[in-house]
Amino acid sequence: SIAKYLQQELVKTYPQRSKFFLSEHYTERMLEGLKENNQLIAKRTKQHIQDILETLQKYNEMLENSKFNSNPKNAELILVIERFILTHLTSLKDKRGYSLKEAQQQFLLARRFNIRQIVLIIPEKDLKERIMSTVRYRNDNWREYLYSNGNEAQVIRNFQQWQNRLKEYASKFSDFIETTTIEITHTNYEQYAKEILEKYLKDK
Secondary structure: HHHHHHHHHHHOOOOOOEEEEEEEHHHHHHHHHHHOOOOOHHHHHHHHHHHHHHHHHHHHHHHHOOOOOOOHHHHOOEEEEEEHHHHHHHHHHOOOOOHHHHHHHHHHHHOOOOOEEEEOOHHHHHHHHHHHHHOOOOOHHHHHHOOOOOOHHHHHHHHHHHHHHHHHHHHHHOOOOOOOOOOEOOOOHHHHHHHHHHHHHHHO
C-alpha cells in the first residue's frame, strides 16, 4: 500500500526523527466490534477521534515546552495517520451526536499539529477492477464482507457512492485543514509514496 511505502521513505529520509504512524487498526478498526454488533454510534466515534487527538496534543505540548520549541529540527515529530476523521464522517450513516461543527473543531486541532490531509481517489473508470481484484489476494472474511453489500454491481455502486461522499466532505472541510486530493491512476504505489513525501511532506 501507499502507506507502507511512505513509512519506508520517511525512515530513509529522516532516520533521526521520531515517527508516529497510526494505521487503520487504531484509527478505525478498533471500533469494528461495535459496528458488527450494530452498537457503534456517532458519539462513540467522535470520542475515539478526540482521544487520539488529545494523545497527539500531549506530544505537541512536550515540544512547545522544551528548549527545541523555536528550532525543533530532529526533535519535531513526523506523524502519519491512516483513515482518520474524514473516513469516519464518510462512513457514518447516522451522525446524531457528532455534528459537523464538532468535526470542524477536530480538524482545526489537527491543523495545530501541522497535519495535512491527503485524499486518495480511484478514478471511476478503474473502480470495478480495483475493488474486485482485492478478492484475489485478500481472505475469505473480506470476500464475505464485500458481498454482504449485494451483488457485484451493488458493491461497485456502494463504493462509488462512498467515494463521492468522501470527496464532498474533503471539499467541505478544506478551509479548516490543508487538503490535497490525488487520483490513483496506476498501481505503482511506491512512486506515489515518493511523490507525496517530496511534494507535501518533505522539509523545504
